[in-house]
Amino acid sequence: MMKPYLSVFRLRISNGLQYRAAALAGVGTQFFFGFIFIMIFQAFYAHASEAPSMTLSQVITYTWLKQAFLALIVLWLRDNELFQLITSGNIAYELCRPSEIYGLWYAKLLAQRLSSALLRCFPILIVVAFLPEPYRLQLPPDIVSGLLFLATLLIGLLMIVALSMLIYISVFVTMSPAGSLLLFSIFGEFFAGLIIPVPLMPDWMQKIVYILPFHWTADFPFRVFTGNISKAEALTGILAQCLWLAALILFGKFTMDRALKRVVVQGG
Amino acid sequence: MRLFFKYMGLELKSQMQYRTSFLLLMLGQCLTPFTSFAALYFLFERFGQIQGWSFYEVTLCFAVTYVAFSVTECFARGFDTFSSLVVSGNFDRLLVRPRNTVVQVLGTRFEFARIGRLVLSIVVLIWAAIHIEIDWTLLKTLTLVLMCVSGMFIFTGIFILAASISFWTVQGLEIANIFTDGGREMTQYPLSIYQTWVKRFFTFVIPFACFNYLPLTYIVGREGSDSPFYALIPLVGILFLIPCLLVWRIGVRHYRSTGS
Numbered sequence: 001m002m003k004p005y006l007s008v009f010r011l012r013i014s015n016g017l018q019y020r021a022a023a024l025a026g027v028g029t030q031f032f033f034g035f036i037f038i039m040i041f042q043a044f045y046a047h048a049s050e051a052p053s054m055t056l057s058q059v060i061t062y063t064w065l066k067q068a069f070l071a072l073i074v075l076w077l078r079d080n081e082l083f084q085l086i087t088s089g090n091i092a093y094e095l096c097r098p099s100e101i102y103g104l105w106y107a108k109l110l111a112q113r114l115s116s117a118l119l120r121c122f123p124i125l126i127v128v129a130f131l132p133e134p135y136r137l138q139l140p141p142d143i144v145s146g147l148l149f150l151a152t153l154l155i156g157l158l159m160i161v162a163l164s165m166l167i168y169i170s171v172f173v174t175m176s177p178a179g180s181l182l183l184f185s186i187f188g189e190f191f192a193g194l195i196i197p198v199p200l201m202p203d204w205m206q207k208i209v210y211i212l213p214f215h216w217t218a219d220f221p222f223r224v225f226t227g228n229i230s231k232a233e234a235l236t237g238i239l240a241q242c243l244w245l246a247a248l249i250l251f252g253k254f255t256m257d258r259a260l261k262r263v264v265v266q267g268g
Numbered sequence: 269m270r271l272f273f274k275y276m277g278l279e280l281k282s283q284m285q286y287r288t289s290f291l292l293l294m295l296g297q298c299l300t301p302f303t304s305f306a307a308l309y310f311l312f313e314r315f316g317q318i319q320g321w322s323f324y325e326v327t328l329c330f331a332v333t334y335v336a337f338s339v340t341e342c343f344a345r346g347f348d349t350f351s352s353l354v355v356s357g358n359f360d361r362l363l364v365r366p367r368n369t370v371v372q373v374l375g376t377r378f379e380f381a382r383i384g385r386l387v388l389s390i391v392v393l394i395w396a397a398i399h400i401e402i403d404w405t406l407l408k409t410l411t412l413v414l415m416c417v418s419g420m421f422i423f424t425g426i427f428i429l430a431a432s433i434s435f436w437t438v439q440g441l442e443i444a445n446i447f448t449d450g451g452r453e454m455t456q457y458p459l460s461i462y463q464t465w466v467k468r469f470f471t472f473v474i475p476f477a478c479f480n481y482l483p484l485t486y487i488v489g490r491e492g493s494d495s496p497f498y499a500l501i502p503l504v505g506i507l508f509l510i511p512c513l514l515v516w517r518i519g520v521r522h523y524r525s526t527g528s
Contacts, residue, residue: 029445029446029450033446033453035466036450039461039462043318043457043461043462044318047315047317048316049315183299186299187299187303196310200311201314
């Protein structure tokens with residue numbers, strides 16, 4: 001029953017792995033940005049009057065993880081093919097396929113993110129693990145938190161795909177991807193802690209962030225890795241992640257079904 | 269130059285055809301500097317200062333960068349998407365016309381929705397200029413304006429350089445983002461907070477320091493930089509455009525059509 005989804009997934013992975021040169025250039029850019037962010041944080045920490053709830057080395061590790069797994073956690077990654085399907089009316093072909101469209105697109109988007117992350121994360125992670133202090137990536141305090149990190153990152157990835165599905169679904173209504181994509185990705189990025197880590201935000205902002213689903217996708221796994229979040233908290237966090245994931249997928253399927261019922265395909 | 273404004277008018281008319289979408293996009297464009305600015309504000313709330321620079325000083329720096337960058341993005345976007353012209357072979361069409369190629373590429377695209385960003389940046393600039401503790405002399409005000417202008421020239425130069433790469437590689441390179449988007453991220457803060465190698469590179473190779481850090485030290489009156497010489501440094505930044513245009517010319521000579 002899962003077979004069509006799996007093959008779409010496999011196809012996309014091998015497709016994405018073709019672009020090795022682009023990935024290499026991307027890696028260089030990620031390094032540069034990583035260094036810049038770290039230097040800014042260093043300068044802030046240098047004369048900090050009171051110690052913030054996150055140490056500098058945790059922030060540095062956080063930054064490198066963010067740069068390495070960028071493809072897994074950003075919302076602005078988009079598949080123009082899908083947008084064109086919707087706006088051009090070619091969605092009709094997709095509807096004729098014998099498998100369910102939500103699952104199909106979900107597999108497609110998931111594979112895209114995975115393939116581009118697989119190409120990019122290892123070179124970055126390997127290099128930053130051997131950088132001189134203070135730029136080095138600090139390994140997680142023990143194996144268990146490492147495993148917890150992998151689990152949370154994986155569920156976070158499933159969540160981010162479910163979230164980005166909502167963007168695609170919104171295009172059924174607005175017909176133009178620019179607006180919803182922009183709004184969603186800019187705020188989502190901020191609330192996910194991609195611009196500054198959540199513990200460095202003021203308390204009132206943190207309260208807002210913790211209500212929203214976005215921080216589970218990036219901030220939470222990265223802080224599990226750095227040990228900023230304890231193992232017990234990580235376990236309850238995983239439960240919350242799973243609940244959010246289920247809710248997002250159910251909501252996405254529901255809205256997609258409704259949008260598809262109303263879809264009108266003009267001939268041509 | 270007349271041609272340039274004509275191109276601009278045409279683009280404006282065509283983008284105004286979808287008015288709602290245009291306005292929404294403009295609003296959305298406002299948000300990018302908004303969240304970066306929020307991040308800056310939050311960090312200052314947590315830490316108080318950054319290596320002796322106060323919040324309003326850095327805000328001024330941030331605003332100058334964003335004003336310069338958003339103007340450049342609005343007008344020089346044609347260079348950002350230039351590699352697609354080369355890939356499709358459409359650059360040939362520009363070559364056979366009896367006008368300067370730079371003007372024509374500039375004319376391929378104006379993104380007026382980016383004005384949203386510009387407006388927000390100018391508001392932040394004025395807000396910071398009012399709150400900062402400086403007596404604004406005429407020369408200082410002039411320096412501030414020069415900083416924005418010089419920034420536009422430098423960013424335009426970088427866009428042209430990045431586009432010139434595609435004469436050799438055909439495909440645009442993502443690595444050029446280091447100097448466009450990366451430059452924008454970096455120059456939000458005074459250059460003095462970075463490591464020496466970064467400072468040297470971005471002062472002498474790519475003169476980012478000329479349009480914001482060095483003149484800024486004059487405006488806020490840092491020790492050792494109160495000579496009016498510092499006020500005129502932005503003019504050096506403007507000169508950066510000359511080597512960029514030279515590279516472009518060499519590139520155009522080197523150009524071989526991909527066919528279509």
